[in-house]
Amino acid sequence: xxxxxxxxxxxxxxxxxxxxxxxxxxxxxxxxxxxxxxxxxxxxxxxxxxxxxxxxxxxxxxxxxxxxxxxxxxxxxxxxxxxxxxxxxxxxxxxxxxxxxxxxxxxxxxxxxxxxxxxxxxxxxxxxxxxxxxxxxxxxxxxxxxxxxxxxxxxxxxxxxxxxxxxxxxxxxxxxxxxxxxxxxxxxxxxxxxxxxxxxxxxxxxxxxxxxxxxxxxxxxxxxxxxxxxxxxxxxxxxxxxxxxxxxxxxxxxxxxxxxxxxxxxxxxxxxxxxxxxxxxxxxxxxxxxxxxxxxxxxxxxxxxxxxxxxxxxxxxxxxxxxxxxxxxxxxxxxxxxxxxxxxxxxxxxxxxxxxxxxxxxxxxxxxxxxxxxxxxxxxxxxxxxxxxxxxxxxxxxxxxxxxxxxxxxxxxxxxxxxxxxx
Amino acid sequence: xxxxxxxxxxxxxxxxxxxxxxxxxxxxxxxxxxxxxxxxxxxxxxxxxxxxxxxxxxxxxxxxxxxxxxxxxxxxxxxxxxxxxxxxxxxxxxxxxxxxxxxxxxxxxxxxxxxxxxxxxxxxxxxxxxxxxxxxxxxxxxxxxxxxxxxxxxxxxxxxxxxxxxxxxxxxx
Numbered sequence: 001x002x003x004x005x006x007x008x009x010x011x012x013x014x015x016x017x018x019x020x021x022x023x024x025x026x027x028x029x030x031x032x033x034x035x036x037x038x039x040x041x042x043x044x045x046x047x048x049x050x051x052x053x054x055x056x057x058x059x060x061x062x063x064x065x066x067x068x069x070x071x072x073x074x075x076x077x078x079x080x081x082x083x084x085x086x087x088x089x090x091x092x093x094x095x096x097x098x099x100x101x102x103x104x105x106x107x108x109x110x111x112x113x114x115x116x117x118x119x120x121x122x123x124x125x126x127x128x129x130x131x132x133x134x135x136x137x138x139x140x141x142x143x144x145x146x147x148x149x150x151x152x153x154x155x156x157x158x159x160x161x162x163x164x165x166x167x168x169x170x171x172x173x174x175x176x177x178x179x180x181x182x183x184x185x186x187x188x189x190x191x192x193x194x195x196x197x198x199x200x201x202x203x204x205x206x207x208x209x210x211x212x213x214x215x216x217x218x219x220x221x222x223x224x225x226x227x228x229x230x231x232x233x234x235x236x237x238x239x240x241x242x243x244x245x246x247x248x249x250x251x252x253x254x255x256x257x258x259x260x261x262x263x264x265x266x267x268x269x270x271x272x273x274x275x276x277x278x279x280x281x282x283x284x285x286x287x288x289x290x291x292x293x294x295x296x297x298x299x300x301x302x303x304x305x306x307x308x309x310x311x312x313x314x315x316x317x318x319x320x321x322x323x324x325x326x327x328x329x330x331x332x333x334x335x336x337x338x339x340x341x342x343x344x345x346x347x348x349x350x351x352x353x354x355x356x357x358x359x360x361x362x363x364x365x366x367x368x369x370x371x372x373x374x375x376x377x378x379x380x381x382x383x384x385x386x387x388x389x390x391x392x393x394x395x396x397x398x399x400x401x402x403x404x405x406x407x408x409x410x411x412x413x414x415x416x417x418x419x420x421x422x423x
Numbered sequence: 424x425x426x427x428x429x430x431x432x433x434x435x436x437x438x439x440x441x442x443x444x445x446x447x448x449x450x451x452x453x454x455x456x457x458x459x460x461x462x463x464x465x466x467x468x469x470x471x472x473x474x475x476x477x478x479x480x481x482x483x484x485x486x487x488x489x490x491x492x493x494x495x496x497x498x499x500x501x502x503x504x505x506x507x508x509x510x511x512x513x514x515x516x517x518x519x520x521x522x523x524x525x526x527x528x529x530x531x532x533x534x535x536x537x538x539x540x541x542x543x544x545x546x547x548x549x550x551x552x553x554x555x556x557x558x559x560x561x562x563x564x565x566x567x568x569x570x571x572x573x574x575x576x577x578x579x580x581x582x583x584x585x586x587x588x589x590x591x592x593x594x595x596x
Binding site: 169195197198213216217218237238239241242255257260261262283285286299306327329330343345350370371389414415 | 526528534535536537538539541542543545546549566567568569570571573574575578580594
């Protein structure tokens with residue numbers, strides 16, 4: 001709770017971004033516990049469509065974990081041996097990022113980087129890779145992931161992708177879009193004249209399940225992103241909604257109303273084998289698998305208002321998880337299984353909360369929030385937030401210290417789903 | 424390029440589907456007078472018959488069946504007194520026209536979570552479905568579904584708009 005008050009005194013950094021999304025970052029308690037890292041401009045990086053060192057810098061700053069120091073010079077990975085590391089140590093940096101970009105005869109770019117230890121001297125890590133020009137940003141995100149992982153011990157999420165829905169209700173235009181985790185590189189996956197909700201990435205990141213109302217009712221579809229091929233996962237009588245993947249990618253849990261009220265079912269990814277998991281006169285919806293696939297968390301109003309429950313992934317008896325407040329919905333579990341994020345309405349406002357499942361201790365992370373989605377490393381939560389008459393996306397770290405907001409020029413963006421780690 | 428083509432296909436398929444659906448809009452098809460084509464009449468004593476047709480009460484924009492919305496109180500899933508005649512009128516039509524099928528689409532206001540609102544909208548649709556069934560409409564003629572908070576009739580974040588959006592619509596298929 002104390003941490004939330006810090007946000008009021010936080011520093012806002014407006015990152016200049018080229019495309020249609022713009023990112024605003026608030027970092028609470030700047031300087032405290034941040035790892036100081038110097039970043040040099042990469043040799044010849046102007047030959048590529050994106051400035052690699054700038055993308056790395058923006059990623060590391062956005063994480064809130066690093067205090068980025070501008071090295072103020074170009075340093076190639078080839079010259080790593082001649083760098084005066086003591087000078088960077090004196091400037092407060094614990095590590096230094098150097099690198100180079102070179103155009104290859106086949107048109108690709110060779111992007112190389114080294115992470116140097118300014119305290120002990122020597123090399124902590126290095127990466128090299130040749131990529132198509134359009135993957136320059138992706139390679140920069142991968143380098144940022146490597147820096148993040150080597151210095152924190154936690155896998156980075158800068159090269160992951162997000163899916164979300166853009167809606168322009170006045171124009172009856174609904175778009176399922178996929179973008180880099182920083183909101184750049186937006187690509188349209190699906191577009192239509194009827195609402196799309198609840199996108200959910202397959203565990204391998206190749207497909208997205210979602211609910212489309214193009215048939216005047218909610219039907220769950222599965223779309224292969226690369227081929228654009230769509231299959232119906234569930235089109236039973238009544239509603240078909242809330243798709244959630246089992247970690248093995250073979251089955252999904254969905255919410256269906258074919259029995260009159262909304263119940264949770266499991267269904268094969270092929271759309272066959274519907275199996276009912278809940279049996280209750282109340283609403284049971286929003287299933288979410290735990291990372292080990294053994295447990296399903298879900299929302300039910302069996303006790304009156306909506307609360308979060310858990311049960312075995314094969315169904316059966318449910319245990320209530322939330323007790324504070326009379327409106328608790330949208331459970332999401334972190335990849336390590338330790339943290340539950342959800343939406344709670346207390347005193348009128350809908351807020352994002354996180355609970356340490358072992359101790360039951362709750363932390364309020366953001367107000368005016370709905371539809372949370374964990375980053376695959378469990379360190380950040382993306383959510384939809386209303387403000388200025390529009391819905392946009394925001395990201396908060398699980399400790400509440402770092403907040404970012406993604407804004408677009410027009411319309412609403414909502415229903416975020418953070419994709420998995422990919423090779 | 425291939426992706427683009429399939430996208431275009433999806434988009435046009437969606438357009439077609441959307442074109443087929445016109446929720447709650449009353450089709451205004453008045454008496455059809457099939458006037459003879461303006462072809463030259465060869466024989467001045469020829470008579471070409473005209474068929475007047477009949478009005479399906481469903482298509483009468485001034486009839487009781489033109490009202491297809493049932494409104495609900497906040498956090499309520501009970502058909503109010505002002506909604507009972509709407510349900511009764513459509514039950515009367517559907518029991519006489521057993522080949523007709525309806526979708527009952529439940530809706531909620533914008534407050535709260537997407538999926539929970541979808542489930543709440545379903546409770547409203549289900550209340551109307553049960554009411555129609557209790558008045559003799561066969562189960563096979565009705566499908567209760569929900570659009571949740573996704574298709575508000577009234578925009579705006581105030582009680583007047585929210586009241587307008589806590590609604591179930593009867594949509595003929």
